[in-house]
Amino acid sequence: MQYTEVMVRYGELSTKGKNRKDFIGRLAGNVTRALQDFPEIEIHPKHDRMHIVLNGAPFDKIDQRLKLVFGIQTYSPTIKVEKNLDAIKKASLELMQATFKDGMTFKVNTRRSDHEFEYDTNQLNAMIGDYLFDNMDNLKVKMKKPDLVLRIEVRQDAIYISNQLLHGAGGMPVGTAGRAVMMLSGGIDSPVASYLAMKRGVEIDMVHFFSPPYTTEKALAKAKELTGILANYSGKINFIAVPFTEIQEQIKEKLPEGYLMTIQRRFMLQLADRIRAMRGGLAIFNGESVGQVASQTLESMVAINDVTSTPVLRPVATMDKTEIIKLAEQIGTFDLSIEPFEDCCTIFAPPRPKTKPKLDEARKLENRLDAEKMIQRAIDGMEITPIYPNQKFLDDKAQEDADLL
DSSP states (O other): OOOOEEEEEOGGGGGOOTTHHHHHHHHHHHHHHHTTTOTTOEEEEOSSEEEEEOTTOOHHHHHHHHTTOTTOOEEEEEEEEOSSHHHHHHHHHHHHHHHOOTTOOEEEEEEESOTTSSSOHHHHHHHHHHHHHHHOSSOOBOSSSOSEEEEEEEOSSOEEEEOOOEEOOOSBOTTTTOEEEEEOOSSSHHHHHHHHHHHBTOEEEEEEEEOTTTSOHHHHHHHHHHHHHHGGGTSOEEEEEEEOHHHHHHHHHHSOGGGHHHHHHHHHHHHHHHHHHHHTOSOEEOOOOTTSSGGGSHHHHHHHHTTOOSOEEOTTTTOOHHHHHHHHHHHTOHHHHTSOOOOTTTTTOOSSOOSSOOHHHHHHHHTTSOHHHHHHHHHHTOEEEEEOTTOOOSOHHHHHHHHHO
C-alpha cells in the first residue's frame, strides 16, 4: 500500500497552554532528526497534529523510527485524496483490501471539519460502507471495538483516509524538560531510569565511572553501547567517562570496610554534581531502587545525598526488580546489561556493607581524605564522547568471551 503521509497525534502535548507551540516545535525537531535519512519527506507541525508527507518514502521504515520518538501518542499511515466522492471510494477500497483479513470486523467513522462539504458524516459513513460491501467479501460491521476503523477526515484542504491507529512512545519530547546528568552503571537499572527520564522530556548526559585496571576496556565499551541503544530515543547522548581508581583505592586503604560503599557513593554524587554544573544541567538522575541493595536503603540515601542540594531523581525508586527487567527487555538494554563485565560499583564491594550508615560518621570519615584534590583530578581526567543510535563498541570477540563466562 502506498501511503501519502503519516498523521501524528500529540497526546499529552494537547494539555499544554501558552507554551504548547514550543513543545510542538521541539517534537518536530526530534522527528526531523529521527527521519534525517529520508530527505524526501516533508514535516508540517500544526496545532492539533503533525503531518509527515512521505513523497514516496517507505512507511515501514518510517514506522520503525517514529515508534521511538517521545511525545508521539498515536499515528496513522494515511492517504490524502481530493474532495470528491469517487476519490474517497477508490482510496477507501484500496486501503481496506490491503489491510483487511477474513474474520475481521470494521466500521466507517467520518469526521468533518469542513461543514461546506456536500455530504455530512452520516451520509459518508453509509455511502462508503455500502461501496465496500458491494466490492469486498466477508465484511462484517461492528460498531463497538471493531478490528478496523476506516477513518475519513474531511478537512478544508483535502480528505484524509486511514484505518490503522499505531501507538507511539508517549511522554514528552526530549529536551522540553531541560538538561540533567544520568549516573550510568553497566547494570540493569540505570539504563531503564535513563529511558524514563528521557520519556519525561529530559535531555541527559551520561556520567559513567570507570576504574582501570580493576575495570576493563570492555566494561567501558559496554556502558557506551548501552548509551547507543538509549540514543535511539534522543538522537545523540554525550557519554562522560570519569576515572575513579584513585578515589576507590584511597577509600579502600584508609576507611573502615563497612562505610566503603557509602563514601564511594558520596564521591560519585559530588562528581556528578560538578559535571552537571559544568554542563548546564538542572538535576541528577540515577537508577536507585529503594531497598534493593545496601546503598539504596533510605538511611544510605540520606548519608549519600548529604553532599548536594541539587535534586536527585530516581525514576525506578518504587519499582521492583521484575518490573525493571520487563522494561529493560522492552527497550532493548537487558541482554547487554547482564553481560558479565564488572563496573566500578562491584569492585571492592565489602562483604558486610552498612545498610544504616550514620550521616555524622560518613562526614567524619570522608574528612580523613583529601577529597577536593581527588575530585579535581577525576574531573581533569574525564573524557566526553558523543554517542549515536545503535553505535557499537563491543566487537564480536568481546561478546563471545562474555557468553563463555
